[in-house]
Amino acid sequence: MSMNTERDYEELLDEAYGLPNGHAKLQLLEEAARIADSLGEVEAGYEIRGEIVETASFSGFPRTALVAFSWQLGQFDKNPAMYDEWTLLWSYKWILGNVAAFPEIERAQIDSLLEDMRRRYLEAGYSDYAYHYYRFVLAIDYGELDEAEQALNQLKTLPRDGMADCDACEQNEFVDFWAQRQNDEQTIQMAQPIIKEGMSCAEVPHVTLPKVLMPLYRQGKQAEADKYQKKSYKLIHDNTDFVQSIGEHIGYLTVTDPYKALELFEKHAHWTDLNEAPIDKMLFHAYTSGMFKRLAQETVQFNVKLPSSYPHPEHATDVNRLAAYYGELATDVARKLDLRNGNSYQSEHVKRLMDTV
Numbered sequence: 001m002s003m004n005t006e007r008d009y010e011e012l013l014d015e016a017y018g019l020p021n022g023h024a025k026l027q028l029l030e031e032a033a034r035i036a037d038s039l040g041e042v043e044a045g046y047e048i049r050g051e052i053v054e055t056a057s058f059s060g061f062p063r064t065a066l067v068a069f070s071w072q073l074g075q076f077d078k079n080p081a082m083y084d085e086w087t088l089l090w091s092y093k094w095i096l097g098n099v100a101a102f103p104e105i106e107r108a109q110i111d112s113l114l115e116d117m118r119r120r121y122l123e124a125g126y127s128d129y130a131y132h133y134y135r136f137v138l139a140i141d142y143g144e145l146d147e148a149e150q151a152l153n154q155l156k157t158l159p160r161d162g163m164a165d166c167d168a169c170e171q172n173e174f175v176d177f178w179a180q181r182q183n184d185e186q187t188i189q190m191a192q193p194i195i196k197e198g199m200s201c202a203e204v205p206h207v208t209l210p211k212v213l214m215p216l217y218r219q220g221k222q223a224e225a226d227k228y229q230k231k232s233y234k235l236i237h238d239n240t241d242f243v244q245s246i247g248e249h250i251g252y253l254t255v256t257d258p259y260k261a262l263e264l265f266e267k268h269a270h271w272t273d274l275n276e277a278p279i280d281k282m283l284f285h286a287y288t289s290g291m292f293k294r295l296a297q298e299t300v301q302f303n304v305k306l307p308s309s310y311p312h313p314e315h316a317t318d319v320n321r322l323a324a325y326y327g328e329l330a331t332d333v334a335r336k337l338d339l340r341n342g343n344s345y346q347s348e349h350v351k352r353l354m355d356t357v
Contacts, residue, residue, distance in 0.1 A: 009033075013051075016028035016029050020239075021239065023059070023061075026064065033045055045075075049068040049071055050087060053069045053091050053094065053095075057097075059239060060243060061276045066098070076088055086124075089126075090163065093134065096113060096117060096137070097134070100138055101279040106340065114134060117131065121163055126161050126163045127161045129158045129164050132158065133151075136151035137173060143346060144341075145181060168204040169203075171190065172207060175187055175190045175194070175208055179215070184215035184219060191209075206235040207242065207244075210248035212225070213232075217255065217256065240274050243268075243271050243272060247285075248287065250265055250284075250288060250291050251353060254294045258291060262304070266304065270308070279337065279346075282333035282334060285327070292322040303316050304322060330353075334346035
């Protein structure tokens with residue numbers, strides 16, 4: 001029986017490796033981990049969870065990644081000689097890049113994770129470069145943009161090392177910083193190495209192009225923005241990790257082609273039932289609320305295709321109610337994030353997105 005069970009988890013892994021990142025692959029990996037645990041196969045369970053962390057981090061399941069990574073961290077500390085340290089340290093950054101998305105995770109816990117990563121990196125012979133980079137990333141997530149700029153200035157004084165994110169990932173974060181600053185000119189300028197010079201990685205330019213759409217539009221460059229909207233959508237249309245980016249597309253199309261925005265909503269609204277990142281869903285819902293407010297200005301009769309999880313199917317013909325419902329979803333998460341962060345940044349940000357029209 002044991003041999004059959006062992007073969008089962010290996011077969012599940014083989015099947016998972018043949019799938020793209022996403023919910024189906026993650027389910028196979030989680031089942032494989034459960035079987036490995038039932039056999040007491042700790043090393044196999046560790047390796048499988050490494051796959052879970054990577055798959056979950058890049059398909060919209062950061063909570064699943066956090067749970068799996070915590071298990072790995074505990075096992076590593078029990079017997080560090082048994083496991084590959086570099087892989088664990090590298091994936092630590094994915095955790096820190098997503099942890100602030102959850103309002104229930106206190107800042108003290110996040111700060112503790114950041115300091116733990118710093119300690120482990122220094123002990124492994126790496127510099128403070130990644131530490132200050134993730135100080136910058138987290139400050140943006142908190143809406144503390146002055147603190148983010150201070151961390152960025154400190155980062156610029158340090159040489160990159162083996163734990164630095166790729167150039168494209170970092171450049172995208174610089175774009176996001178200036179987008180949060182609402183500085184259109186700097187946002188576009190920071191995006192140039194990506195959109196003009198071909199700087200890229202697994203998720204860039206996918207997540208960068210949506211951030212320059214409205215800045216380009218506001219500068220009178222709609223034709224260029226339309227081109228990037230089409231290019232970006234082709235890159236992100238099949239991965240639930242890009243809920244926020246789809247929301248940014250909806251936001252842009254709300255201004256330029258609201259019926260196309262509705263089409264994207266109907267196609268992707270169910271993604272929020274799968275995606276685990278509250279902040280990403282919050283932004284999707286904020287853009288969606290703004291879209292329905294815009295559609296309420298039209299005189300046609302709507303019959304919106306709603307996701308099966310929507311609690312009030314009768315709202316399908318009432319875009320004002322849809323605007324209110326999605327607005328409440330967004331503002332509720334924003335309030336919780338602000339309570340954790342100690343400011344009103346996310347609430348103000350969400351209101352601005354909903355009021356774009």
